[in-house]
Amino acid sequence: MLGAAEEGGWLFWRVTACNRRSGDSKRQVVLFILFVCVCQIAAETLRYSLLEEMERDSFVANIAKDLGVPLSQLAARKARVVSEGDEQLFRLNQNTGVLTAKESLDREEICPQSDICTIAFKIFFENPLQLIRGEVEVRDVNDNSPMFPEKEMVLKILETASPGSRFHLESAQDRDVGNNGLQNYSLGSNPHFSLATETGKDGVKYVELVLQRQLDREEQGELNLLLTATDGGSPPRSGMAQVRIVVVDANDNIPVFERAVYEVRLAENSPLEQLVVRVTAVDPDEGSNGEVHYSFTQTSERSRQLFQLNPTTGEIRVSGNLDFEEVKSHKMVVKATDGGGLSAHCKVHVEVLDVNDNAPEIALTSLTASIPEDAPPRTVVALFSVRDRDSGDNGRTECLIDEDLPFSLTPTFDNYYELRTNTALDRESKAQYNITITARDWGMPRLSSRESIFVQISDVNDNPPEFIQEIYTMSVTENNSPMLRIGSMNATDADAGKNAHVNYALVRQENKEQPDVSVNAETGDVYILRPLDYEKVRAFELEVRASDGGSPPLSTQALLRVVVRDENDNTPVVLHPPRDSSAAGELVPRWAPSGYLVAKVVAVDADTGQNAWLSYELAKATEPGLFRVGLHSGEVHTARAVTERDSPRQRLIVLVRDRGQPPRSATATLAVALVDGFSEAHLRVSEEAPAADPDGPLTLYLITSLACVSALFLATAVAAAVVKFRQVRRSEAETLPTFPTTATESSAGSLPRSYVYDVCFAAGTVNSEFRFLRPLFPCFPAGLPPGPGEQRSSVCSQDAANLGEEGDWAAQGRAPLSEDTGHGAAETACNANRGLELNATSDQNPWLTHQ
Numbered sequence: 001m002l003g004a005a006e007e008g009g010w011l012f013w014r015v016t017a018c019n020r021r022s023g024d025s026k027r028q029v030v031l032f033i034l035f036v037c038v039c040q041i042a043a044e045t046l047r048y049s050l051l052e053e054m055e056r057d058s059f060v061a062n063i064a065k066d067l068g069v070p071l072s073q074l075a076a077r078k079a080r081v082v083s084e085g086d087e088q089l090f091r092l093n094q095n096t097g098v099l100t101a102k103e104s105l106d107r108e109e110i111c112p113q114s115d116i117c118t119i120a121f122k123i124f125f126e127n128p129l130q131l132i133r134g135e136v137e138v139r140d141v142n143d144n145s146p147m148f149p150e151k152e153m154v155l156k157i158l159e160t161a162s163p164g165s166r167f168h169l170e171s172a173q174d175r176d177v178g179n180n181g182l183q184n185y186s187l188g189s190n191p192h193f194s195l196a197t198e199t200g201k202d203g204v205k206y207v208e209l210v211l212q213r214q215l216d217r218e219e220q221g222e223l224n225l226l227l228t229a230t231d232g233g234s235p236p237r238s239g240m241a242q243v244r245i246v247v248v249d250a251n252d253n254i255p256v257f258e259r260a261v262y263e264v265r266l267a268e269n270s271p272l273e274q275l276v277v278r279v280t281a282v283d284p285d286e287g288s289n290g291e292v293h294y295s296f297t298q299t300s301e302r303s304r305q306l307f308q309l310n311p312t313t314g315e316i317r318v319s320g321n322l323d324f325e326e327v328k329s330h331k332m333v334v335k336a337t338d339g340g341g342l343s344a345h346c347k348v349h350v351e352v353l354d355v356n357d358n359a360p361e362i363a364l365t366s367l368t369a370s371i372p373e374d375a376p377p378r379t380v381v382a383l384f385s386v387r388d389r390d391s392g393d394n395g396r397t398e399c400l401i402d403e404d405l406p407f408s409l410t411p412t413f414d415n416y417y418e419l420r421t422n423t424a425l426d427r428e429s430k431a432q433y434n435i436t437i438t439a440r441d442w443g444m445p446r447l448s449s450r451e452s453i454f455v456q457i458s459d460v461n462d463n464p465p466e467f468i469q470e471i472y473t474m475s476v477t478e479n480n481s482p483m484l485r486i487g488s489m490n491a492t493d494a495d496a497g498k499n500a501h502v503n504y505a506l507v508r509q510e511n512k513e514q515p516d517v518s519v520n521a522e523t524g525d526v527y528i529l530r531p532l533d534y535e536k537v538r539a540f541e542l543e544v545r546a547s548d549g550g551s552p553p554l555s556t557q558a559l560l561r562v563v564v565r566d567e568n569d570n571t572p573v574v575l576h577p578p579r580d581s582s583a584a585g586e587l588v589p590r591w592a593p594s595g596y597l598v599a600k601v602v603a604v605d606a607d608t609g610q611n612a613w614l615s616y617e618l619a620k621a622t623e624p625g626l627f628r629v630g631l632h633s634g635e636v637h638t639a640r641a642v643t644e645r646d647s648p649r650q651r652l653i654v655l656v657r658d659r660g661q662p663p664r665s666a667t668a669t670l671a672v673a674l675v676d677g678f679s680e681a682h683l684r685v686s687e688e689a690p691a692a693d694p695d696g697p698l699t700l701y702l703i704t705s706l707a708c709v710s711a712l713f714l715a716t717a718v719a720a721a722v723v724k725f726r727q728v729r730r731s732e733a734e735t736l737p738t739f740p741t742t743a744t745e746s747s748a749g750s751l752p753r754s755y756v757y758d759v760c761f762a763a764g765t766v767n768s769e770f771r772f773l774r775p776l777f778p779c780f781p782a783g784l785p786p787g788p789g790e791q792r793s794s795v796c797s798q799d800a801a802n803l804g805e806e807g808d809w810a811a812q813g814r815a816p817l818s819e820d821t822g823h824g825a826a827e828t829a830c831n832a833n834r835g836l837e838l839n840a841t842s843d844q845n846p847w848l849t850h851q
Helices: 002-021 024-043 063-067 071-076 301-306 696-709 712-734 786-801 803-811
Strands: 045-051 059-062 080-083 090-092 098-101 118-125 130-139 152-158 166-168 182-187 193-199 205-211 222-231 238-248 261-267 275-278 293-297 307-309 315-318 329-337 343-353 361-367 370-372 380-387 397-400 407-411 416-421 432-441 448-458 471-477 484-488 503-506 517-519 525-528 539-547 555-565 573-576 585-589 597-600 602-604 614-621 627-629 635-638 649-658 665-675 759-762 828-831
Touching: 045 059, 045 063, 059 063, 063 071, 063 098, 080 090, 090 118, 182 193, 182 205, 193 222, 205 222, 261 275, 275 343, 293 307, 301 307, 301 329, 307 329, 361 432, 361 448, 380 397, 380 448, 397 407, 407 432, 471 484, 471 525, 503 517, 517 555, 525 555, 573 665, 585 597, 597 665, 602 614, 614 627, 627 649, 696 712
Parallel strands: 045 130, 152 238, 261 343, 370 448, 471 555, 585 665
Antiparallel strands: 059 098, 080 118, 090 098, 118 130, 166 205, 182 222, 193 205, 222 238, 275 315, 293 329, 307 315, 329 343, 361 380, 380 416, 397 432, 407 416, 432 448, 484 525, 503 539, 517 525, 539 555, 573 602, 597 635, 614 649, 627 635, 649 665, 759 828
16 A cells, blocks of 8 residues: 555656646646546555554654655645544654654553554645545554452352352453453362353453362362463463352352343433443342342443442442443443352443534644735635544534635535635725634534634735825915925825835926925925925926835825915015106196196006005105195196196105005105296206305314214224215215107107107206207197297207207206306206107197106
């Protein structure tokens, strides 16, 4: 049988090696051969033998050699040996392939009532699953001597017993079997008795004394004989007992049993003191010779413990716990002895009936505690066996699990079951299963046992992260501080462990400038790296990717929209009048009525919304009641009619304010000149010498006195300040306004383009004289009054001749001193980019209008 196993194992190894070397095209042929080999190996049984009482770790067999499996395959396929029963008696070394006994084996302990002691075991291989049966026969050695139940046996024999009479003796018990068991008896030398042995159907040797010569009590009242029992071992062992023969007076009747054999069937769960049977023997003698007493003889010690015999009544009752699985039947011999010492024997056979008192036992052989959620259906999760020590229907079992689980049980062989998956698993739906296996027998009542198996579903990266929102909108106020957190993006992953660890990152877009935004890779917090300017960037969008930690990683994207909120960080900018032309003026006729449009202040604000809503108001004016400013339009109108008493030079400061919080403002300065009209030939220019500063000497004296009492550094600083102050005063007094090269280059004029002139006038003059310096167009429209038109022509010719003379003092920055005004300053004011228009079509006098 070992040769067949070796051949099957060698063939299995060859097929496995071929399968690794061959391609996919030969897979089906190789699998078929593999199946045949596995079936052949599974069908064979490895048989070995081992002497009992061998030392621990004694060699049993070389499994690897017998199966033809390389040693590397034993560890790779997790080979292991499993003995039947609760105790594992053998050990398989995966490195050497040697099967050894874990402990010293005692055949009498393992198989107490069997001549042949065989221990079954199974060898399991995984990847693929394979099972090989094996048996180890534990051979008996002569380690037990025959023993008599009692060291001294007493027989009372009538002196009238005839030769040839037989007397039963207690048989010796030898726990060994075969030749090592009890073989013969011998009796010490004596003239009266000899021995006769008889072997029963059950193989037990019975011994009897045979009377060879009639006894004579008067000659010898008592005999002592030595009975020896010898086994057949090498060397043989023996046991001895003393037989004491008491010769009694004549008693010619012996007890007689009603039946020679009593047969009883008794359930194994019978209670204590339950009556088993009553044996009865009758002795016709009278007196003490007719009184019968009962006792066990030739009965095993275990039977004596389980049953109790009443010596007077002959009742046999249960005195211990009967177990069908331990001993299925009991054979006892009852001896009836009368008062005269005569005895008779009968046999009592008790058959123990099986009762369903053992629940099935579930033994887990292999368990995969964790399986991936992408495991295919029919994946083996566990392998276990079910055993019921009862017999018949009481020992027939079935196994089942809950129907709502994605698992099923598949019977294999020898009450082994496989727990397999039924369908695909999903860890996100259920991450673990507590599977309860129920094993039930078919006895009455049905007994069951349960075993719980905990199966963990390991995660596979099959779920990408999911953002809570598809679009995240966050806002930030401009001029923010660097590294400002404006919000957080959150994505969740239904997987577990590193597969659920989410990292965030910005999606880089080619050929596009990346905004100053950063996303924390761990938390998803969004930060603005640098201050933003609403006027440059009002909103921007970018993609954020959330990736998990799986392999390969899965990811998803969400749109991040950042909206920049405006802040009132821009002051209104005045476009008109220009800041550098504040010295230029607007011309307003003396006869201008109330509501006359003087000028329009134009300003813009780079902010938006309320921060860019502008309002205009007159902050300061030479004549506060003469002008008013539109709150929202910025138009400057006369608040009343102009009178002769109004100063010819008006200075207006218009405040432009936005509605931000806090509000920002700017000012525009308008210079307005009140003129009498446009019909006079010349506009007198008064030149006044700058008035002497009356405080000059006093300041000098003051500086001198302070310099004397102050430190040199302080004196120097004060002197520098005074000098700077004088220079500023001088520059203010001597600065003349500038004119554009041509009037057509400026669009800020107040009149239409029909007639445009450059006008210069004395800053301090109060009369209505004005001078045409240079006409821009040679012709006037028809319909003008002839007088003024002629004068105007002469004036133009005269001005052309006098351009050189007036350019001299104009270039020097000073004008001749005016006699009419008496002012000390000869500052000349020029109204740049302003035109005078003669309204020839009007019935009234010419008006000055502002565009």
